Amino acid sequence: MQPHHSATEPALIRAATGKQGDGPIPVWFMRQAGRSLPEYRKVREGTTMLQSCRDPELVTEITLQPVRRHGVDAAIFFSDIMVPLAAAGIDLDIVPGTGPVIAEPVRDAAAIRALPELEPDSLGFITDSVSMLVEQLGPVPLIGFAGAPFTLASYLVEGRPSRDYAHTKALMVSEPELWDELCAKLARISTTFLSAQAAAGARAVQLFDSWVGSLSAADYEEFVAAHSSTVLHRLAERFPTVPRIHFGVGTGELLAPMAAAGADVIGVDWRVPLAEAVRRTGGGHAVQGNLDPALLGAPWPVIADRVREVIRSGAVAPGHIFNLGHGVPPQTDPTVLTRIVELVHAEGAELRAEARAAAQKESVR
Amino acid sequence: MQPHHSATEPALIRAATGKQGDGPIPVWFMRQAGRSLPEYRKVREGTTMLQSCRDPELVTEITLQPVRRHGVDAAIFFSDIMVPLAAAGIDLDIVPGTGPVIAEPVRDAAAIRALPELEPDSLGFITDSVSMLVEQLGPVPLIGFAGAPFTLASYLVEGRPSRDYAHTKALMVSEPELWDELCAKLARISTTFLSAQAAAGARAVQLFDSWVGSLSAADYEEFVAAHSSTVLHRLAERFPTVPRIHFGVGTGELLAPMAAAGADVIGVDWRVPLAEAVRRTGGGHAVQGNLDPALLGAPWPVIADRVREVIRSGAVAPGHIFNLGHGVPPQTDPTVLTRIVELVHAEGAELRAEARAAAQKESVR
Numbered sequence A, B: 001m002q003p004h005h006s007a008t009e010p011a012l013i014r015a016a017t018g019k020q021g022d023g024p025i026p027v028w029f030m031r032q033a034g035r036s037l038p039e040y041r042k043v044r045e046g047t048t049m050l051q052s053c054r055d056p057e058l059v060t061e062i063t064l065q066p067v068r069r070h071g072v073d074a075a076i077f078f079s080d081i082m083v084p085l086a087a088a089g090i091d092l093d094i095v096p097g098t099g100p101v102i103a104e105p106v107r108d109a110a111a112i113r114a115l116p117e118l119e120p121d122s123l124g125f126i127t128d129s130v131s132m133l134v135e136q137l138g139p140v141p142l143i144g145f146a147g148a149p150f151t152l153a154s155y156l157v158e159g160r161p162s163r164d165y166a167h168t169k170a171l172m173v174s175e176p177e178l179w180d181e182l183c184a185k186l187a188r189i190s191t192t193f194l195s196a197q198a199a200a201g202a203r204a205v206q207l208f209d210s211w212v213g214s215l216s217a218a219d220y221e222e223f224v225a226a227h228s229s230t231v232l233h234r235l236a237e238r239f240p241t242v243p244r245i246h247f248g249v250g251t252g253e254l255l256a257p258m259a260a261a262g263a264d265v266i267g268v269d270w271r272v273p274l275a276e277a278v279r280r281t282g283g284g285h286a287v288q289g290n291l292d293p294a295l296l297g298a299p300w301p302v303i304a305d306r307v308r309e310v311i312r313s314g315a316v317a318p319g320h321i322f323n324l325g326h327g328v329p330p331q332t333d334p335t336v337l338t339r340i341v342e343l344v345h346a347e348g349a350e351l352r353a354e355a356r357a358a359a360q361k362e363s364v365r
Helices: A011-016 A038-044 A049-053 A056-070 A083-088 A109-114 A120-137 A149-158 A166-174 A176-199 A217-238 A252-260 A274-281 A300-314 A334-364 B011-016 B038-044 B049-053 B056-070 B083-088 B109-114 B120-137 B149-158 B166-174 B176-199 B217-238 B252-260 B274-281 B300-314 B334-364
Strands: A092-095 A099-102 A142-147 A204-208 A244-247 A265-267 A286-291 A320-324 B092-095 B099-102 B142-147 B204-208 B244-247 B265-267 B286-291 B320-324
Touching: A011 A204, A011 A320, A038 A056, A049 A056, A049 A083, A049 A092, A056 A120, A056 A334, A083 A120, A083 A149, A083 A176, A099 A149, A109 A176, A120 A142, A120 A176, A142 A176, A149 A166, A149 A176, A149 A217, A166 A176, A166 A217, A166 B300, A176 A204, A176 A217, A204 A217, A217 A244, A217 A252, A252 A265, A252 A274, A252 B252, A274 A286, A274 A300, A286 A300, A300 A320, A300 A334, A320 A334, B011 B204, B011 B320, B038 B056, B049 B056, B049 B083, B049 B092, B056 B120, B056 B334, B083 B120, B083 B149, B083 B176, B099 B149, B109 B176, B120 B142, B120 B176, B142 B149, B142 B176, B149 B166, B149 B176, B149 B217, B166 B176, B166 B217, B176 B204, B176 B217, B204 B217, B217 B244, B217 B252, B252 B265, B252 B274, B274 B286, B274 B300, B286 B300, B300 B320, B300 B334, B320 B334
Parallel strands: A142 A204, A204 A244, A244 A265, A265 A286, A286 A320, B142 B204, B204 B244, B244 B265, B265 B286, B286 B320
Antiparallel strands: A092 A099, B092 B099
């Protein structure tokens, strides 16, 4: 058993593991390391996305930038959802303005069986990046990052970003055994990729199932849940002190099965109030979210009110990690993000405590 | 009071008005008149979208094509969401591969106040198209079509298709009075456009709020519901025998307030089972939907099973109009749509009757 270091345990970890109580609300932003920051655009000049993700010094610098600038309570490992697939040897490119493009879309048994495994040996650049980061981050926890099997499958099968995932869904429903074979491979890749980060010092991990919100709950449970569950449970076995955050956009219908797949923290987009997400997931999970990122261009008093609303709504959860309901849009004025961090730090714990007390009173009545 | 013509009343109208019982399930497909049909691509050659929508003979031909080919139970008026805005005199274009582009995005008080009204006199081409269509359709009902205020606003404010509607939402939350002024204007335009179609013989109307699923329920209720309600209630007053269908994609969180805005039929995308949509809307509304259009490329037995599942799930509604959960994708093999129509016609009423009987038994127990 691990010793209990509550005094030094970061707010993020306390919130993720249900030990937040009336303590501080940690805050970070999905895609905080990225195009909203001029210092990011500067260091990325002249390098492709995949090159950047493979360069430990650049990964470290980019991951640290929003921590320095905003004072967020966690760093999110700078990577791309395609990095583990590229590291496994799949021929792909990230085309600016388009997104990931796979040289040979993977649509039949032969292509699925020919997919390489991800060998831990090929992840030296990940281990190096994480080790360097952990040293420089000091007490600020690093969150590891990987795409979930459905989302990885959607890129491989479609061959490029898609609006409706028609090829992916057709494979899924018409050849369920082949689909399971594909997703089992991708679950191994996700697990290996997250494990490398956790082993090198990531204190939490986030499994992104970006596009799974395109499925109904019935299809999610039949074709996807087991594979995400494999990733989350293997991580839990190997790294029992590393909490697992699980998120996808537009997943209001899927919150319960996604939480049940083995997440400690369920990420929620802006469409579902956090209190409702707590209700849907049964009350046992911490929540992460969920300010609407499209509102970051609104005047500050409007944003501040929304931030407070999110905090009050999340107070019924055993833990609340403040975040947006999706990634930071590239055109965001980064000073707004800094102000949000300041506001959550200044008022968060008190707002949460008040809302918790009010909820308790309500439930006693 | 209007005489009751139940013998000649089309299945679509019976389903929409809660008189379906164990009778036939009407079927049509959103975007059935469009790029999935080779005969459509042929007649559209050399004409722009806006030209096509303004040409009564072409509108009639395109609207009739899927009725002839598939034997659907309703025609959907071939138009574009931007047509009433263009008819009002707003400078815009529909750019192939991009979508609607507004010459001057509408983002401040001056621009909103300068927006023209839609004069019924400028809708002669609509009256002509609908009249011609109604004559040629005979007993098959025509469904009129318009965009709802939020979706029209999103195009005007963003100036082009958007992923996150950031400008629209910023205006909405930061200048709510100005937003209301804009939406009140757009509600008048939608009402005028739908009224012209109903007056010329459309037997039902569908108010499309394509992008409203980007909002939380709280924002929908605060900023949008009243404006959609204005359109739906004015239509109901002027054309009490013309049922109103209301649909948006990704609106699982909004079904109750959208239905309450004054719809007879609530359109449901594929993420929410119809039975759950009935529960969320209180049981008083007919439902339309909701086969996942991304599955139209799956093998026929899979599609057939899904069609039967949708019918069984919709049986608890007082009326069910079979449809997809969103528009027909352009790459769809149209023979699949014809087979779906045949299947719904062959098995629909019996499947629905069985499921209704089972549900009744369940509720008695």
